[in-house]
Amino acid sequence: MTTSTPSGSPRLWAVALLLAAVLADLAASVWMAQQSHAWLPLPASAAAGPVDNLFALEVGIGSFIFFGCSGVMLWTLLFNRAPKYDLDNGDPIEGNLKLEIAWTLIPLVIVMLIAWKAIAVSDTLSTLGGKVRVSGGHAGMHGAEARIAKVVATDDPAAAHPIEVIGRQWSWEFIYPNGVHSSELHLPEGRRSYLRLSATDVIHGFYVPAFRLKQDLIPGSLIDYSLIPTRAGRYRLRDSMFSGGYFSSNQTDVVVEPPDVHEAWLEQALRQPLRPAANAATDLYAQRLARGDRGWATVPPAPPPLVHVSADPTARHDA
Template sequence: MIIRNIFVIIVSAIAITAASLWLGQQSYSWFPVQAAAESHLVDDLFSFLVVLASFIFLGVTVTLLYSIVFHRAAPSDTSDGPPIEGNIALEVVWTAIPIALVIWIATYSYQVYEQMAIRGPMEHMHFQMPKAMESAYAFPWDKKPVVEQESEVIGNGTINVIAKQWAWEFHYPYKNVSSTELHLPANQRIHLALQSEDVLHGFYVPAFRVKQDIIPKQTIDFEFTPTREGTYRLMDSQFSGTYFAAMEANVVVDSPEEYQHWLEKAANQKPAPAKNQAAEEYAANQSKPFQNGWQTVVPAAPPIVNYSG
């Protein structure tokens, strides 16, 4: 009996571990493509959490099934179970293990958060970062960051990101180019200066696994490294009002040569009002003969940009 139980435990532990590791590997496919250096950190952390959660879930489930199959009472047995009052050793074990797991998860999560350098707007901190990821930091609203000089070289300078109800506006250091579609060079460290003209917004690109809150009257210096060419979506991760769902923009990661070509092309275009879904929907609603009675904030005027996408 003891030998059988030991054998069942060993086989079950091996099977549960293998299944948990397999699920952890499958979790990488649950996200969008990894399009930034930071995405590997987030996906590795999530995979670790999936492995751990799967091991606990499967372990508990298998234990319950084993107890039901091999330790169920006989149909005619109506007696009470053994009068067990407690087991100090067992209680210590099932208390110590969760504490150790929580500390492990918290430490690993903090290390990832530290490496990604995403933090609150009032903090000004510096961490030891990998070469591909340097620390981002935030400026108080009354201490403006150093203004970048106009740059003729791609990858140099800071791209200013302005969030407002309900549009994204991007200003590049190259010849004052502006757009409502964020273009970035691949495999180069990107520096963004995030600002909000009204309420709380959130800069969030799922494919990059980066998210940073944008606080009014704050300028947040935010950095990441896109690594995969393609077109992705920028979303507002914070509810910013009526037309919040329309506050999205394309993020186009180009090769360095294509990025330079796009900047030169955009610089030759005359600034004009960009297409803005929120403003169009609001104008269409106001033109109706009968209003629904719901009040809403008037959207900001469409941005005047060189390139609207």
């Protein structure tokens, strides 16, 4: 005597089809995660690897959910459509405790996984050092070095003499330990560089896409920051915070070069005379005044800094 499979139990082919669909979804999501590395700018710092891997994890999870939901909707449209003149409502699913637990726990696990990975990446980077509030405007910041030195805990003697990074409307200025002033940032390849960030007017964003790093510059604060460039080249530094009418012109280059080339550049730069840096915002504002100062009200740009080396706005950059 043979027994028949109860009509309510899942059929073997249905289970096999569901398993194949999940495996295909997983394979497509892994492929998307691998491809996501090519979507990002050229990696040029030690932070790029962990950040790119975190991005790939988020792309993989998002792809798995997207392909899964899209597949269910496509299957429903093709094989489970209602008849042409069927206006009945679908079966109610209220009170399905198992389904409610599933759609609560699964997003919770996903969010906690991403948060755990993001915290681990943040600990790995360890880019942010001390921060000291300074009163008396930007002039008072130069007297705060002793206070912020106590906040910075590191065995690297280079941290005691960081590169000063000054953001203003609308230009960047970099002051090196040997006294060189420049409007483009030069860093040695493969070595940790220490920066001291400050802003003279409003909040600016120190953002180098190729480094995968971003840090806000807060007026009245000195913020210690560090990074390790790993690839020689010329990369773009952008102001990531809206700081007024000409903030899009507040860009410059970061030049990463071998340590010996960097030392030679510092010596050669110090022999150059100080001169106003090339500044696109100043030029744009002059054009505005020549047209009668019409249009939206805007803040006049701060005078360009006096530098030994000025950034070349026509230079090609890698990323």
